[in-house]
Amino acid sequence: MMTxxxxxPAHHGYAVEVSPFIPNRVACAASQYYGLAGCGTLLVLDETETGVSLVRSWQWSDGLFDVAWSEANEHLLVAGGGDGSLQLWDVANHNTPLRVAKEHAQEVYSVDWSQIRGENLLVSGSWDQTAKVWDPALTQSLTTLRGHEGVIYSTIWSPHIPGCFASASGDGTLRVWDVKAAACRLAVPAHKAEILSCDWCKYDQNIVATGAVDCSVCVWDLRNVRQPVSQLGGHRYAIRRVKFSPYSKTVLASCSYDFTVRFWDFSRNQPLLETVEHHSEFVCGLDFNLHVPNQVVDCSWDETVKIYTPACLNAGTQSTTT
Known part of the structure; x- marks a missing residue:
């Protein structure tokens, strides 16, 4: 596996996201001192033939915990900060953010940009137990959604249903929200532990995965949430992020505080495809490249961002029909 x-140095990675427009471009949200103190840095990186080069970096006065690219403008991205702010950044020219919105009372741990055409919305999730929906100008939030009884760690738009996002919380629930009605449509007691991440299947609007402090990934069918479709065990510590493959309906990846990234196919009797152990600290950020089949990007508290294609997906055996 070529990586x-x-x-x-001194930047501990929390989140990575590949550009929806530029195949070799990646953003990374990082923090000094493991995000416990100090400043944050937003990095824009390009993969080259020989390695990875820095395109742009910005400093922020507090830790940065998540990043999302605009789905409408290749130059824009939003980051979430430990000071409760969302910042809108422009790769093209500005040294300071285009706009800063600070409505959350505590850390913004999750930001996501809607992928549905014609729906240019952002969602943020915070340790203040609220999720907020924004227009891309970040002038002020359009709505604030309350219902979680713990910290919100993850907020992800449905790639299928307009005005719908999922959230995962320290209260052990996965929730599905209807923005137009400003209401929670479904609350799933998904784990008996804090849930740090959730993601939607790219091929089925009813399938969502959760990753939790109990070391398990659960795959849920929202039409019947009495028990998970699949429960994936193997990680030794909390799961920090889960991501569905954009290339296969039943393949997903998870990264963990056990320093590993694991790849799964939940349709198989033996779902674990591969364990990648190439970090020496917590692995916090994870994304699939939409442009390069089965390429993965991750980041860790060990001060590295890594780009690679895991051997289990490189064989060409995976397809959208599996």
Whole structure:
């Protein structure tokens, strides 16, 4: 497995996202001192033939915990900060954010940009137990959604249903929200532990995965949530992020505080496809590249961003029909 590495000394990675427009471009949200104190840095990186190069970096006065690219403008991205702010950044020219919105009372741990055509919305999830929906100008939030009884760690738009997003919380629930009605449509007691991440299947509007402090990934069919479709065990510590493959309906990846990234096919009797152990600290950020089949990007508290294609997906055996 060939891996390209970008090293960012004193910057501990929390989140990565591949550009929806530029195939070799990645953003990484990072923090000093493991995000417990100090400043944050937003990095824009390009994969090259020989490695990974820095395109742009910005400093922020507090830790940065998540990042999302605009789905409408290749130059824009939003980051969520430990000071309760969302910042809108422009890769093209500005040294300071285009706009800063600070409505959350505590850390913004999750930001996501809607992928549905004609629906240019952002969602943020915070340790203040609220999720907020924004227009891309970030002038002020359009709505604030309350219902979780714990910290919100993850907020992800449905790629299928307009005005719908899922959230995962320290209260052990996965929730599905209807923005137009400003209401929670479904609350799933998904784990008996804090849930740190959730993601939607790209091929089925009813399938959502959750990753939790109990070391398990659960795959849920929202039409029947009495028990998970699949429960994936193997990680030794909390699961920090889960991501569905954009290339296969039943393949997903998870990264963990056990320093590993694991790849799964929940349709198989033996779902674990591969365990990648190439970090020396918590692995916090994870994304699939939409442009390069089965390429993965991750980031860790070990001050590295890594770009690679895991062997289990490189064989060409995976397809959208599996």
């Amino acid at each position: 390209k590495v970008f090293r960012s």
